[in-house]
Amino acid sequence: MNRAWLLSDAPQTRRQARMGALYQGWLTFRGNKLAMLGLIVLVLLIGMAVLAPWLAPQSPFTQNLAGRLQPPSAEHWLGTDALGRDILSRLIHGSRITLFIVGTVALIAPVIGLFIGTVAGFAGGWVDQVLMRITDIFLAFPKLILALAFVAALGASITNAVLALALTAWPPYARLARAETLTIRNADFIAAARLQGAGPLRLLIKHIWPLCVSSLIVRVALDMAGIILSAAGLGFLGLGAQPPMPEWGAMISDGRTYILDFWWVAAMPGIAIFIVSMAFNLLGDGLRDVLDPKGAKE
Amino acid sequence: MLTVDRLNVWFGHPPDRVDAVKDASFTVAQGESFGLVGESGSGKSTILRAVAGLIDTWSGTIEVAGRALAARKRDRAFYKTVQMVFQDPYASLHPRHSVDAVLSETLRLQGMDDIDRRIPRLLDDVGLGRGFRFRYPHQLSGGQRQRVAIARALAAEPRLLLLDEPTSALDVSVQAEILNLLSDLRAEHGLTYVMVSHDLSVVGHMCDRLAVMQAGRIVEVMGVDALRQGTARQDYTRQLIAASQGYARA
Numbered sequence: 294m295n296r297a298w299l300l301s302d303a304p305q306t307r308r309q310a311r312m313g314a315l316y317q318g319w320l321t322f323r324g325n326k327l328a329m330l331g332l333i334v335l336v337l338l339i340g341m342a343v344l345a346p347w348l349a350p351q352s353p354f355t356q357n358l359a360g361r362l363q364p365p366s367a368e369h370w371l372g373t374d375a376l377g378r379d380i381l382s383r384l385i386h387g388s389r390i391t392l393f394i395v396g397t398v399a400l401i402a403p404v405i406g407l408f409i410g411t412v413a414g415f416a417g418g419w420v421d422q423v424l425m426r427i428t429d430i431f432l433a434f435p436k437l438i439l440a441l442a443f444v445a446a447l448g449a450s451i452t453n454a455v456l457a458l459a460l461t462a463w464p465p466y467a468r469l470a471r472a473e474t475l476t477i478r479n480a481d482f483i484a485a486a487r488l489q490g491a492g493p494l495r496l497l498i499k500h501i502w503p504l505c506v507s508s509l510i511v512r513v514a515l516d517m518a519g520i521i522l523s524a525a526g527l528g529f530l531g532l533g534a535q536p537p538m539p540e541w542g543a544m545i546s547d548g549r550t551y552i553l554d555f556w557w558v559a560a561m562p563g564i565a566i567f568i569v570s571m572a573f574n575l576l577g578d579g580l581r582d583v584l585d586p587k588g589a590k591e
Numbered sequence: 592m593l594t595v596d597r598l599n600v601w602f603g604h605p606p607d608r609v610d611a612v613k614d615a616s617f618t619v620a621q622g623e624s625f626g627l628v629g630e631s632g633s634g635k636s637t638i639l640r641a642v643a644g645l646i647d648t649w650s651g652t653i654e655v656a657g658r659a660l661a662a663r664k665r666d667r668a669f670y671k672t673v674q675m676v677f678q679d680p681y682a683s684l685h686p687r688h689s690v691d692a693v694l695s696e697t698l699r700l701q702g703m704d705d706i707d708r709r710i711p712r713l714l715d716d717v718g719l720g721r722g723f724r725f726r727y728p729h730q731l732s733g734g735q736r737q738r739v740a741i742a743r744a745l746a747a748e749p750r751l752l753l754l755d756e757p758t759s760a761l762d763v764s765v766q767a768e769i770l771n772l773l774s775d776l777r778a779e780h781g782l783t784y785v786m787v788s789h790d791l792s793v794v795g796h797m798c799d800r801l802a803v804m805q806a807g808r809i810v811e812v813m814g815v816d817a818l819r820q821g822t823a824r825q826d827y828t829r830q831l832i833a834a835s836q837g838y839a840r841a
Contacts, residue, residue, distance in 0.1 A: 303722035310689050310725035481683035484645050485743065489700040490670040499696070503687045577702055 327581020406466020414474025514577030518570030629804030
């Protein structure tokens with residue numbers, strides 16, 4: 294499995310063709326330095342989350358009221374918070390929560406959006422009307438307000454916060470998927486498949502979805518930053534993670550009281566959110582280069 | 592093989608309704624190659640699409656192999672009898688499906704067995720080596736793509752092939768290759784062709800008879816001999832022939 298085999302213009306097997314296409318994509322992605330930086334940061338984040346108990350110098354929950362609000366030092370690299378807990382340890386454990394939020398929202402919202410958008414665009418007529426008006430209703434609310442309402446109804450917890458975010462994040466994906474579907478559904482290759490007797494379900498899943506997915510993935514990667522911030526916002530308002538969970542948004546909220554005298558309490562989790570959001574944005578940019586069929590190859 | 596009687600095709604609703612085809616009638620015999628010529632917008636492609644079932648809004652009768660077609664629903668037997676090759680090979684292949692994926696899906700949909708043996712045979716039929724089997728459309732040239740599209744149309748072993756300007760998107764040299772391929776395939780498989788073209792020389796080369804269309808109506812149905820000898824009965828046909836011979840020096 295060498296380079297020439299992967300880049301062959303005349304692949305001999307299904308597997309070689311698929312691997313070759315993946316390798317081409319990887320080469321394009323690797324050419325984008327900033328996107329690689331984003332990917333590295335995210336890999337580090339995942340590694341951090343997996344190894345949290347071994348990486349963290351202290352327990353994220355152990356309080357030490359004698360050593361509260363200590364500035365960054367050799368003992369506490371990022372300082373301590375109002376209850377004397379080590380901020381670095383809390384950040385490391387908090388990465389698990391961040392990944393949980395991002396992962397769950399990224400799994401739920403685009404899938405709902407893809408389904409509703411492509412069905413609406415492909416079916417047309419009254420199905421399109423009904424689905425798009427529902428989408429409009431969701432879009433008409435400010436996202437965070439709607440999420441707040443959901444959490445208030447469901448009860449404050451991190452799971453409900455994630456659910457609320459996912460349920461408010463899908464409408465843009467539905468719009469995007471519908472627009473893509475409208476441009477594809479009258480294409481000749483769809484007509485050709487129809488002429489082979491392909492039913493609507495097969496056309497939707499095998500022919501339309503693969504073409505919508507790439508732009509959705511890009512959009513999701515670019516939206517991840519916003520989702521992290523929304524989750525942090527819910528945490529900040531006390532409707533997301535509950536104390537003593539080391540969720541980054543909630544940590545900023547805790548530090549708010551001391552922000553003028555003890556800046557590191559709020560700034561450290563803020564920097565963490567910034568770095569991860571940034572990494573997702575860079576990754577999304579790189580993925581767009583790889584996945585956008587209009588810009589690619591040829 | 593194909594009988595079209597008083598076919599009307601329209602798009603949209605009044606007052607914006609456009610009548611693309613008006614009262615078109617013609618028949619194509621088994622094994623014949625029939626041409627539809629006319630300028631852009633004369634409704635020739637629309638007739639093909641109506642026959643293929645890609646347009647719902649038509650009235651009149653279309654009979655394929657002696658069976659009248661319903662406006663909307665086409666059954667499995669229809670798709671096994673009639674296939675179509677589209678104009679633009681850049682738009683008629685799914686950009687994310689390899690040649691292998693396109694052909695195996697087609698064969699599976701058409702209920703064929705022995706897919707792994709049929710695919711190389713189809714590729715041989717259209718003059719593509721087996722090395723092309725796992726390529727994606729972006730790794731193919733225009734002519735190669737059109738060959739794949741022809742292989743896809745042949746996969747179901749149809750008897751009637753609808754060709755919608757199969758060469759107009761290709762280079763002149765490649766055009767000749769594809770036209771020869773189509774001629775060979777017709778001889779080999781005993782196919783019936785209905786071919787749309789605005790190029791009289793292509794139709795003169797490929798077809799036995801042709802219908803000349805103008806603004807949605809069939810102006811004249813004539814044999815290809817009459818075309819070659821310039822013995823057209825209608826003024827419009829004579830104009831079209833004169834135009835296809837290029838500019839005369841003043």
